[in-house]
Amino acid sequence: MPQLEVDGAALRYDDEGPRDGDGVPLVFVHGWTANRHRWDHQMAHFAERRRVIRFDLRGHGESSGAGVKTVAELAADLLALLDHLEIDRFVPVGHSMGGMISQTVALSHPERVERMVLVNSIGRMTYSRGRGLLMGVSTLVPFKLFVAANIQRAFAPGYPRDEIRAYIKSSADTPREVVMTLYGAMRAFDVLDRAGEIQAPTLMIHGYHDVQLPVRQMLRMAKACPDATVRILDAGHELPVEKPAELTAAIDAFVSVGPASPARPSPRARLS
Numbered sequence: 001m002p003q004l005e006v007d008g009a010a011l012r013y014d015d016e017g018p019r020d021g022d023g024v025p026l027v028f029v030h031g032w033t034a035n036r037h038r039w040d041h042q043m044a045h046f047a048e049r050r051r052v053i054r055f056d057l058r059g060h061g062e063s064s065g066a067g068v069k070t071v072a073e074l075a076a077d078l079l080a081l082l083d084h085l086e087i088d089r090f091v092p093v094g095h096s097m098g099g100m101i102s103q104t105v106a107l108s109h110p111e112r113v114e115r116m117v118l119v120n121s122i123g124r125m126t127y128s129r130g131r132g133l134l135m136g137v138s139t140l141v142p143f144k145l146f147v148a149a150n151i152q153r154a155f156a157p158g159y160p161r162d163e164i165r166a167y168i169k170s171s172a173d174t175p176r177e178v179v180m181t182l183y184g185a186m187r188a189f190d191v192l193d194r195a196g197e198i199q200a201p202t203l204m205i206h207g208y209h210d211v212q213l214p215v216r217q218m219l220r221m222a223k224a225c226p227d228a229t230v231r232i233l234d235a236g237h238e239l240p241v242e243k244p245a246e247l248t249a250a251i252d253a254f255v256s257v258g259p260a261s262p263a264r265p266s267p268r269a270r271l272s
Contacts, residue, residue: 013081035056038241
């Protein structure tokens with residue numbers, strides 16, 4: 001399995017599909033405490049006809065390393081991997097924190113992002129007083145309980161409990177330093193006021209039952225984004241595993257419409 005050494009981290013990645021396939025490469029970026037296998041369904045589908053890349057963020061899955069304190073540092077890892085693979089222009093598909101990483105790249109290097117897909121992701125963490133208190137208190141409980149409480153809330157009501165337990169175990173295997181540091185990084189992440197600068201056409205696809213990053217917060221960003229298409233699915237925060245086929249179909253429809261135009265459209269979010 002290939003890996004790339006970046007600033008003291010060994011990043012494991014998969015690079016599949018035809019190099020001369022349809023369109024620019026898709027690059028899948030997973031979220032907090034997850035790993036690249038969140039994208040198994042999407043990789044299997046898209047690798048048949050286009051180049052697709054996914055990787056474990058540092059400290060997650062089979063990647064080593066820690067020490068990053070901001071989403072921007074994780075974005076630098078992504079850019080290092082793309083440079084290593086000699087990929088200039090691409091489509092980032094980011095889930096949750098992976099969407100924050102994607103937004104960071106789209107704002108800092110707009111020339112490299114043809115389109116962007118944000119899955120259950122937002123531009124600013126905003127808490128009500130009650131939820132803010134709950135989240136603050138949650139960091140004071142034992143680490144495994146902290147992880148379990150957050151992962152449990154990520155799924156829509158009715159999702160199989162045995163599968164949720166498996167995801168909790170996988171998340172708890174992520175080093176404590178990585179989990180807690182990046183939890184703080186997400187809370188500090190804020191590019192909402194810059195949403196109007198995003199040049200790439202953007203699909204924002206969200207679970208209706210997402211209580212981690214509520215739909216209303218995503219819609220605030222969609223309203224400000226110059227070219228946003230919004231999809232709402234009957235799921236929670238973990239769309240890649242709760243509704244994999246529906247998510248794949250939505251991404252496929254969005255990235256199959258041809259190269260993005262360099263012209264900026266009038267500001268309006270579309271519901272589809």
